Structures are given as structure tokens and as C-alpha cells.
Amino acid sequence: MEAIITIVGFLGAGKTTLLKYLINSFSKNGWSPFIILNDYENAHLDAQQFLKQVDIKHIKALTGSCICCSGINELRDYVNRIPERVNGITLIEANGTSDACSLMEFLGVGLNDRFLPPIQISVVDVKNWQKRGEHNELESNQIQVSSLIVLTHLEKITESRQSLVIDELKKINPFANIITMDAIDVRLLPELSPSENTAQKLEHLKAHWSSCSVDLPGLPSKDCIYTICEKLPKSILRVKGCTIIGQEKEYTYFERNPDGEVFIRPFNGEPITGPKLLTIGPNSEPKLLEKVIKESLETKSKN
Template sequence: MEAIITIVGFLGAGKTTLLKFLIDSFSEKGWDPFLILNDYENAHMDAQQFVEQIQSKSIKALTGSCICCSGIAELRNIVNRIPKRKNGITLIEANGTSDACSLTEFLGVGLNDRFLPPIQISVVDVKNWQKRGEHNELEANQIQVSSLLVLTHLENTTKSRQDVVVKEIKALNPLARISTMEDLNISLLPELLPATNAPQKMEHHKAHWSSCSADLPILPHLECIHRICEALPKNILRVKGCAQINEESAYTYFERNPDGEVHIRPFNGVPITGTKLLAIGPGSSPEILEKIIQQSLNASIST
């Protein structure tokens, strides 16, 4: 029977990094992964970041649907249509505001008999754990029904901070295994059992956030990306996009995490939906994105 592993965690916690690690590790051990990606805006952009690790026919992008409620039927249908493979394993990355308790509750209903009951992994950002203000409840909710909790962003954190986070997540989910990515033994993952922890459910609407996107023109230099990320309001917790810089043939991927850190790296291939700026969080609107893009271009012209 084929294992299904869902990966949840707050925006910017490191889900994609973990997913890339799992794909490489499972492939090296003879497994045949199938990948499903969910996001509010343009999940196809995220999907293209995996094409060097896994064949495009084994990647499915699910955009715009909340897979913990309105999109659960579509997700279930995608899973049931996955081709049978020798040593198959299915990996699902949920968007960063998913109601993880509802996702686990609904996903396992109506799956084909060839699949094992889904298990869930939560990615816990040690540096920023429970520093989300009004969104602390959502972050805490995301770890309650996971079988495994993977600690990330340990760099530049003290041992005392790490101990506090571990104590708090154990209080929320005392039955889950806890590991860092470096210590993770992937051979154990298909053998994990669904969590039996009784969660404290939150109001589901707290997992539904606004999101939007805007087209990005060719940018004169990388500094424009930093200007855009710095100018967008902090209540927009997640910013990412794909840009073309001047006359460069290659494309550039960028993201701003909720803590304000900006990361830039090469984009794999050509974005099938064109260059975009994506935003997730309260107050997101195309008008705000377009205004800040124009301000960045104007600043470049005047300097």
C-alpha cells in the first residue's frame, strides 16, 4: 500500500526545504515520489522549482483552493488518480495557513484502498515559533495532529530557546516524534501511524486569508526586488515571486518570510504563467502590489 505524507507549517517555516530533502532522500532509496503542491496563488511557480528533482508528470499544482475545506474533494480526486507505481509514495505540501486538523480529518475519507491512512508532518520554525501575534493560534493548531514535528531555523537560536519551543510543542502534541532535518531518518516515515492526539480545534475562518498577484515587468536590477519586499506592508505575511532582471535570460525567484527576511535564488526554467509578484496575508490587493512595483521602478530611474 502507498503512504501519503502531508506537510504543514506556518508561512516560511521551511516546508519546501523539507520537501526537497524528502524527495531526494526517498528517490535515493528507490522510492517513486508523487508530489502535490497547494498554494493560494500560482502553485505552478512553486512546482517548477522541483523539476530538476522529479519528473513533471509526477507533480500536480493545486492553486486557489483551500485543501482543508473547499478544496478537499479536488485534492482527494487528484490523489485517487495518481498512477500506481512500484514503491510509490505521495507527498502533499499544504499552504502555510492550512487548518491542519481539518485537513487530516477530511483527507482520509474516500481514498482508494491502495493508500494507507494519511500521516502529517509539521514544520516548526524554532526562531519564530509563537511570535506570530494574532496568528499564534493558527501556528499552534498546525502541529496538533502531526505524527512528526521537524524543527527548522535553529541557526542563531540559543539552547534555552530551543528547549522552550520543544517543551511547548510537546504540551500541544505529546505523542509526536520530534526531529531536526539533519537527524531525520526517512526510512521510518512510511511506517509512522496517524496521530491519535485529541486537538483543540480553532475557528476555521482563521485559516482563510486574502491573497493576490500582479504581473512583474522586467526589473532593471536586483535592488528593485529588495525595494518591493521592504515596501509591502508587514501584515502581508508572505511575499514571493519570479522576476526577470534587465536583459538576463535566466529568471530570478524571491521570497520574503513573515520575519522580513528576503531570499533570492535562481528560478528553474521559464515561468509558465509569466513573471509575477504574489502576496498572502490580510490586506493583500492587486492595487497595493501594482503601486509598490511602480514606486520601485520610479526609484530606480531617479537613482
Template sequence: MEAIITVVGFLGAGKTTLLRYLMTNFIEKSWQPYIILNDYENAHLDAQQFAEQIEPKWVNALTGSCICCSGINELRNLVNRIPERTNGVTLIEANGTSDACALMEFLGVGLQERFLPPIQVSVVDVKNWQQRGEHNELEANQVQVSSLIVLTHLEKTSKQRQDIVIKELESLAPMATIIPMEALEVLLLPELLPSTATPTKLVHQKAHWSSCSADVPVLPGIASIYSICNALPSHILRVKGCVQINNEKGYTYFERKPDGEIHIRPFNGIPVTGTKLLTIGPGSTPSLLEEAIQMSLETMDAS
């Protein structure tokens, strides 16, 4: 029977990093993963970044809906259509605002008998855990029915901070195993059992924020990316995009995490939806994105 592993966690916690780690290690151990990515806006950007390590036919992107509610039927139908493989394993990355408890409650209903009951792995950013203000409740919800909690960003925290976070996680999810990513052995994941914990219900609207995207012209330099990210207000929790820099043949991927850190790296291939700026968070509107892009271009022209 095939294991279904759902990866959940707050925006920027490191879900895609964990997913890539799982995929790479499963492949090295002769397993055949199938990957499903969910996001409010353009999940195809993230899906393309797996193409160097796995054939595109084994990666699917669900965009424009939330798989914990409006997208659950689409997700379930997609899982049931996954081809049978030798040593198959299905890896699902939920978007960072998912009601993780609702996802696990609904996903297991109606799956084919060839699949094991889904298990949940939650990614926790130790540095920023419960530093989300009004979004703390959502972040806490995302660990309650996890079978495994993977700790990230440990290198940026003290031992005292780590102990505090682990104690809080043990209280919220007493049945979960809690480990750093480097201690994770992927072959143990299919052996995990689903959590039987009874979660505290989340007011579902708290997990739903606005999101949008805008086209981006060719930018004059990397500095324009920083200018765009810094022009967007802090209540926009996640900023990401794929752009083309003047005189460069390839494309550049960037993201601004909820703590304000900006990461830039080469993009793998050509973005199928064109160059885009995408945001998730209260107040996301196309006009806000377009204003930030225009402001960046004017700043670069002036300099």
C-alpha cells in the first residue's frame, strides 16, 4: 500500500525545503515519489523547481484553491488518479495558510484502498514560532494532528529558545515525534501512524487570506527585487516571484518570508506562466503589486 505524507506549516517555515529533502532521499533509496504542491497563486512556479530531480509527470500543482476546504475534492480526485508504482509514495505540500486539522479530517475520506491513511508532517520554524501575532492560532493549529514535527532554523536560535518551543509543541501535540530535519530518516515515514489527537477547532476564515499576482517587466538589476520586496507592507506575509534581469539569459526566483528575510536564487527553466510577482496576506491587491513594481523601476531610473 502507498503512503500519503502531507507536509504542513506556516508560510516560510521550510515546507518546500523539507519536501525537496524527502523527494531526494526517497529517490536515492529507490522509491518513486509523486509530488503535489498547493498554493493560492501560481503553484507551477514551485513545481518547476523540482524538474532537475524528477520527471515533470510525477509533479502536479494545484493553484487557486485551498486543499483544506474548497480544493479538497480536486486533491482527493488527483490522488486517486496517481498511477500505481513499485515503492510509490505520495508527498503533498499544503499551502502555508491551510487549516491542517481540517485537511487531515477530509483527505482520508474517499481514497482508494491501495493508499494507507494519510499522515501529517508539520514544519516548525523555531526562530519565529508563535511570534506571528494574530496568526499564532493558525500556526498552533498546524501541529495538533501531526505524527511528526520537523524543526527548522535551529542555527538561528539558542538552546533555551529551542527547549521552550519543544515544550510548547509537546503540549499541543503530545503524540507527535519532534526532531530536527537532519535527524529525519525518510524510510520511517511510511511506517508512521496517523495521529488520533482531538484538535481544537479553528475558525476557518482565519486560515483564508487574500492573494494575487501581477506581471513583471524585465528588471534593470537585482537591486530592483529588494526594492519591490521592501515596498510591500509587512502585513503581506509572503512575497515571491520569478523575474528576468536585464542582460541575463536565465530567470531569477525570489521570496520574502514573513520575518522580512529576502532570498534570491536562479530559477530552473522558463516560467510557464511568464514573469510574475505573487503575494499572500491581508490587503493583497493587484494595484498594490503594480505600484511596488513601478516604484522600483522609477527608483532604479533615478539612480
């Protein structure tokens, strides 16, 4: 039977990093992964980053809906159509605002008999755990029914901070194993059992934030990326973009995490949706994005 592993966690916690790690590890151990990615806005950008690891036929991007509620039927139907493979395993990365408890409750109903009951892995950003203000409830909800909790963003974290976070996680979910990414043995993951923890209900519609995307022209330098990320308000929790920088021939991908940290890296290939700037969170509006892009270009031309 084929195992289904869902990966959940707050925006910017490190879900995609964990997914890449799992894909490599499963492939090296003789498994055939199938990947499903979910996001409110343009999941195709993320999906293209896995083409060096997984054949395009084994990747599905679900965009424009939330798979724990409005998109659950689409997700379930698609899972049931995944082709059978030798040593197949399905990995699902949920969007960063998912109600992880509802996802597990609904996904496990109506799956084909060839699948094992889904299990869940939560990714927890130790540095920013429960520093989300009004979004703390959502973040804590995302670990309640996970069988495994993976700690991330441990750089420059004190032992006391890590111990404090682990203690809080154990209070919320006493049944989950808590480990770091380098301690994962993927051979054991398909044998995990669904969590026995009792979940508290979440008013998930409060986390249905706005999202949008606009075309992003070529930028004269990477400085424009930092200007764009700096000018977008903090209420916007996630910023992603992909475009050409200067005279470079390859595309560049960038993202801003909820804590404001900006990451820039090469993009794999050419974006099928064209170069884009997209945001997730309150105040995400096309006019704002277009205004910020214009201001970044004007600032660069004056320097």
C-alpha cells in the first residue's frame, strides 16, 4: 500500500526545504515520490523548482484554493488518480495557512484502498514559534494532529529557547515525535501511525487571507528585489517573485518570509506563468504591487 505524507506549517517555516530533503532521501532509498503542492497564488512557481528531482509527470500544483476546505475534494480526487508505481509514496505540501486538523479529518475519507491512512508532519520554525501575534492560534493548530514535528531555523538559537519550544509543543501534542531535519530516517516515515491527539477547532476562515500576483518586469539589479520586499507592508506575510536580473540569461527567484528575511536563488528553467510578483496576506492588492515595482525601478534609476 502507498503511504501519504502531508507537510504542514506556518508560512516560511521551511516546508519546501523539508520536501526537497524528503524527495532526495526517498529517491535514494528506492522510492518513487509523487508530489502535490498547494498555494493560494501560483503554486506552479514552486512546482518548477522540483523538476531536477522529480519527473514533471509526478508533480501536481493545486492553485487558487485551500486544500483543507474549499480544495479538499479536488485534492482527494487527484490523489485517487495518481498512477500506481513500484514503491510509490505521495508527498503533499499544504499552503502555510492550512487548518492541519481539518485537512487530516477530510483527506482520510474517500481515498482508494491502495493508500494507507494519511499521516502528517509539521514544520516548526523555532526562532519564530508563537511570535506571530494574532496568528499564534493558527500556528499552534498546525501541530495538533501531526505524527512528527520537525524543528527548523535553529541557527543561533539558544538551548533554553529550543527547550522552551519543545516543552510547548509537547503540551499541545504529547503524541508526536519531535526531531530535527538531519535526524529523519525516511525509511521509518511510511510506518508512522496517524496521530491519536484530540484537536481543538479553529475558525479557519480567519486565516483565509487575500493573495494576488502581477507581472514582474526585468529588474536592473538585485537591489530592486530588496527594495520591493522592504516597501511591501509587514501585514503581507509572504512575498515571492521570479524575473530576469540585469543582463543575466537565467531567471532569479526570491522570497520574503514573515519575519522580513529575504532569500534569493536561481530559478529552475523559465516560469510557465511568466515572470511574476505574488503576495499572500492582508492588503495583498495588484495596485499596491504595481506601485512598489514602479518605485523600486525609479529608486534604482536615481542612484
